[in-house]
Amino acid sequence: MNLRYVLVDVFADRPLAGNPLAVFPDASGADDETLQLVAREMDHAATAFLLPSSLPGAQFRLRIFSREREIPFAGHPALGAHYVHATETRRPLTEPVIRVAHEGKGGLFEVELLTEGGRIVQLRLTQRLPEIGRKLGPEEIGHVAEALGLAEAEIQATNQPVRVASTGLPVLIVPVATLAALSAARPRYGLLRDLLEGTDATLVYAFTKETCEARSAAHARAFDVLGSVEVPGAGAAAGALGAYLVAHSAVTIQPVTALAIEQGRCVNRPSTIYIEVDLDGSEIVRVVMGGRVVRVGEGRLEI
16 A cells, blocks of 8 residues: 655744644545554654545545544644645635635534635634633642643742633643743653543643744643643644633733734744634634644655
């Protein structure tokens, strides 16, 4: 079996930045075991496999695997998959906004391709409506600080809660007072796994409102608890953070609140994730996550 793949960097405006992703444009014929072994071989945070879909309105079926398991939803594989599908099929890019849907775990997902001059300049995915869990208590916050290698005071000083939130993928959101403290954090993954036991979350998303760039609303770091690795760009987590920031009035609220989340600096793969949170009164009615995608290469596996 020969499987061709395309390498892209998601949430990047140049090659060798953002979150790297391998996309297999045609994985038909590969069974589940093969898909998992291929994802382990590619050794990225996630690998995207495109398959035929019988779901009305879907251009393809998307399956996403980490090194260890299949993932029901993740932001950067969805954007990268649509970028590769559009370029591989030579989709006409004559309209400024093109809406394309794929089949994923849980149904149909729509992605917007934003184009200029016949090229894709950004992709946007509407995420699930937010679910925000309970606030962690003082003792639990102490455990969070220890697991991240932070002083507990750096969390308490934000006056913002530590809690699980989700717009499709549950993550533990941890506010940190200063950029210096967040940059110096050294996660202890065993403690983080113990901390998240009993929750659906497998990712810790720590953020501060002190940023490297003036345009950014937050600087974030994402720690994959199962893979024991830092993720340079986590779109699903950024969507949850956007909903969290709006729900807690931690940013200036508008009917459509637009936020840029910077990430990946600590692993030398700078990422920018764009989030929009739409309100109807005080209720969040839509969360959109977006970013740029850059193609960096292609190859073939002979298995």
